[in-house]
Every structure is written in C-alpha cells, then in structure tokens.
Amino acid sequence: MPGRWADLAEQSIVHALVAALVVEALLRVWRIESPRDRLILRLMALLQPLLVTPVLVFLPWRSEDEFHDSWTLFSGRHWEELRLLGVSLFDLFVLAMASIGLLLFLLDLWPLLRGRRRARGAPELPTAAQEAEVAELARGLGLHPAPPLRLLPLDAPALFCAGIRRPTILVSHGALALLDGAERRAALAHELAHLAGRDPLVSWLLMGVRALLFFNPVAQVLARAMARESERRADDSGSSVSGDRLALASALLRLHRASGGGPRPPLPFGASLEEPLRRARSRDVELRCRRLLDGPAPARSPVAGLRVALVALAVPILLVFVT
Amino acid sequence: MSAQAPAAPAWRPSDLWRTFAGLIVVLGTAAMLLAGLDSVPSWVAGEPRDLRRVKDVEEAERRLKVRLFLPGYFPETIEWPPHSVRVMQGRTGGAALAFDGRTGGHYMLLVQAARTTEVPSRLLPPATVLDESPVWLRGQRVTLRRIVGPDGNVWRELAWTEKERGLVLRSRGTVDEMLKMARTAREEP
Numbered sequence: 001m002p003g004r005w006a007d008l009a010e011q012s013i014v015h016a017l018v019a020a021l022v023v024e025a026l027l028r029v030w031r032i033e034s035p036r037d038r039l040i041l042r043l044m045a046l047l048q049p050l051l052v053t054p055v056l057v058f059l060p061w062r063s064e065d066e067f068h069d070s071w072t073l074f075s076g077r078h079w080e081e082l083r084l085l086g087v088s089l090f091d092l093f094v095l096a097m098a099s100i101g102l103l104l105f106l107l108d109l110w111p112l113l114r115g116r117r118r119a120r121g122a123p124e125l126p127t128a129a130q131e132a133e134v135a136e137l138a139r140g141l142g143l144h145p146a147p148p149l150r151l152l153p154l155d156a157p158a159l160f161c162a163g164i165r166r167p168t169i170l171v172s173h174g175a176l177a178l179l180d181g182a183e184r185r186a187a188l189a190h191e192l193a194h195l196a197g198r199d200p201l202v203s204w205l206l207m208g209v210r211a212l213l214f215f216n217p218v219a220q221v222l223a224r225a226m227a228r229e230s231e232r233r234a235d236d237s238g239s240s241v242s243g244d245r246l247a248l249a250s251a252l253l254r255l256h257r258a259s260g261g262g263p264r265p266p267l268p269f270g271a272s273l274e275e276p277l278r279r280a281r282s283r284d285v286e287l288r289c290r291r292l293l294d295g296p297a298p299a300r301s302p303v304a305g306l307r308v309a310l311v312a313l314a315v316p317i318l319l320v321f322v323t
Numbered sequence: 324m325s326a327q328a329p330a331a332p333a334w335r336p337s338d339l340w341r342t343f344a345g346l347i348v349v350l351g352t353a354a355m356l357l358a359g360l361d362s363v364p365s366w367v368a369g370e371p372r373d374l375r376r377v378k379d380v381e382e383a384e385r386r387l388k389v390r391l392f393l394p395g396y397f398p399e400t401i402e403w404p405p406h407s408v409r410v411m412q413g414r415t416g417g418a419a420l421a422f423d424g425r426t427g428g429h430y431m432l433l434v435q436a437a438r439t440t441e442v443p444s445r446l447l448p449p450a451t452v453l454d455e456s457p458v459w460l461r462g463q464r465v466t467l468r469r470i471v472g473p474d475g476n477v478w479r480e481l482a483w484t485e486k487e488r489g490l491v492l493r494s495r496g497t498v499d500e501m502l503k504m505a506r507t508a509r510e511e512p
Contacts, residue, residue, distance in 0.1 A: 073361060
C-alpha cells in the first residue's frame, strides 16, 4: 500500500505537469483572452491531480507491467531504469519537484499566517457619502444588499475585501488619502467585483487545494495563476461598473508604489527571496495596468462551454496513458 | 443592472473549426512529446523501447507470464545469477539471460521465445556465421553453429525447440557442455 501512495504523489506531479502544459498550449492556440475563460480552463488543469489522478492510480490494470510497457505514452517506471549515483533519475526528479512544491506552498502560507496575527485596530464606520458610493457600485455588480464598508485606522495604504459569510470591504485611511475620487471609485468597484465573484471563498478553497497538494509544484503555480486571473476578472468587471479603466490602472500603480511593492511579513527563508518576489509582484501590476490601458475587456468566447467540456473529457483520457 | 464582462458574441463555424483543430494539434503534440520522452531511457541504454532490462529471472517470468527454461546442468565455470536479464513484451516476445564466466567476461547467452517457436531476433546480438552442422538433441535434429559475436570472439550457438518454444544457447564453452545444458533445460518450477 505505501507503494500506491508513492505512485499517487509521483503521478500527481506528472499529471499536473501534463495537464497544465496542455491547458496552457490550448489557451494560446485558442487565443483565449477572457480572464473568466482562462480561469475555468486552468481550474480544469488543477482538478486533474486532485480528482482524476487518485482514481487512475487505484485502477488495478493501470499498474500492470504490460500496460506500462505496451500501452502508456509515458511511464515514470521506464525512467527509473536510468540511475545517477545509484538513485533513479525519476525519483530524483520527483524529490526535486516535491521540494519546490513545498517551498512554493510555504512562501504563500507563511505571510498569510503572519498577516492574520497582525493587529489592524478596530474598523471605523464610513461616512454616508462613502456608503452611498459603495451601494451604487454594488448595485451595478448585482450585489444585493451592498456589503458593508469599514475604514481601517492605518496610515499604510490598504484596500481589500474579506469574509466569506459576511463579506466586507476594508479601506485604510492611508489608501483614502492616497487616491483621488475616480481612483477610489475604481478600486472600490474592483473589490466589489471580487465579492460578486465570491473570490474570498474561492481563494480559501484554492488554499485548501494547495494544502492537499503541498508537494505538487505545478498545482501551486496553477493556483497562483488562477489568483492572478481572478484579479484580471475583477479588473474587468469592476471597471465596467466604474466606467474608468484608466483610473483603476492609476489606483493600482499608486497603491503598489506606496506599499513599496507590497508589504509582506519577512520570510523565514532569508531576505534573498524578497527582491525576486517584489519584482514578480511589480511585473504583475505592470501587466495588469497594460491590460487596462490597452482597451476594453475581452469578450468571452462563444464556444467557451464547449471548450471546457472538451478539456474535461480529453485531458483525463490522455492521463490514463501517462503513468 | 449587472455590469459584468462583455457578453459572448454568437458563434461562427470557424470557432468550432479552431476549437477542434486546436485540440487535436495540442493533444497530438503532447502525445508525441510524451512518447519521445518515454523512449529516452531505452535510447540511452541503446535498446529498443519494448525491450526492458529487469531485475531477475522471477521478474522476467512475471512480466512474460510464462516459466523460463533453465538448464538443470549448470557448469561451475559459469556465474549464477545471470548478470543481465532482458525482456521483450508481446506475443512474439521472450527473454535473454546473459551469464558471465567465473574467471570474468561474457560466457553464455540463453535466449528464449515466450510463446512461439521463433526466437525474437532483437534479443540476439548480431553475429557472423562461420559454419554450421546438424546435431541430435533428445531425438530432435538441431543446428549447431560457430559464430563470431559482436565482441569479436568465436562462440558456439545451438538453436532448438522445447514445448513449442524456440531457444538459442550461445556459449564460449565446449560442445559437450552446451549439449548437456540443452538436454537438461526445463521450465523452472
């Protein structure tokens, strides 16, 4: 039985890699620009190691030698024949991938745990004008009733949504002082769009999936890519209500610069990782701003449902022959 | 009013065409890349993809789902266990057991078909036949050859059939030793 669990971990990594590469290739071949479509297809890739691999690993005929030697497109067992210093190359690959997976998971888990322990001070009630602005934007996004707005007594710029059962928009005094009227409106619409898409719940579910697949670096990267797509989707939905993509781009830049690339608790792995991560965050903000400046939100594909169904069918079939 | 991303336009036949063609191209490419990656270990080992080096005789039997023929008479000049056991899967597959001599160097190769009278040629290293002569083995007229093996040495090769399965024994030992081994060959219990 322990052999089966090792098989499960190995195949989870290989299946996620194959599924992610196929989905990324399809995103390019099908020229999918809509963040919603991209998000759903990446979810399809993430579901493979979570749901498909456990089923496939425990199919008895897939573990037989004849299936490995005659029917598979790729079998890790064949790579086990290649050895480096007495250790199979495939085992080394799996070990390296699992270490990277764990590192990527901890990189995001650590700031989350540290951030939750930091005291933010008791939230304050907004003014009537601020509440009315949020209510108007929420109506535009189909949110009934409008989620409450709370002000954080902080000088640091912070603007985010939180909560699953009682979702709330939280804005710091620092953010209100930093943004002009149009930028504030655009940023609030962006956060409301997250709530309209139930993104706080989705992000917790994604974190749960990442915890289950903590050893799988591809799943960690896919989950991060999905988080980025949900930001783009909120950019599009929010700016369609606020009516000003330029203001949202400007707000993003201002908040990013004021936070110095994103305030995060120090990592336990040393400062050497801080700079690359800061650069990655800056690059992401830059790309989002370019998207906002480049023109209107891309339309969903008219055959998006068909494409999702095809991926949901074709990728597991391909993975049957990857052991 | 709900202001979401722009609604999807009506689909055109070209959308369907691009969807299916794109999927076929991507899956086809993925399948080819995976098969190519899978063949790397065989390529590095310099052997065909369907030919596998296995741990021991038991694993060869498990993979082929047959009992292998092994000589009951086994001269002390030959090392046991075999230094390599290779298996070719499939209906026309078989196994090749290579043995070293106790004084070193390759000494004997026993190749056998799993289910047919035809020994898989890919399990036999190429050789040049110098001469051949008929010999009698348990009432069966079989062929004994002198060959030059890939190592440049002269070997003897004996080919016969046992229970509708082809066997080839190559050895650097004497003819008597080879015949004795062939006569006592039986399926391992």
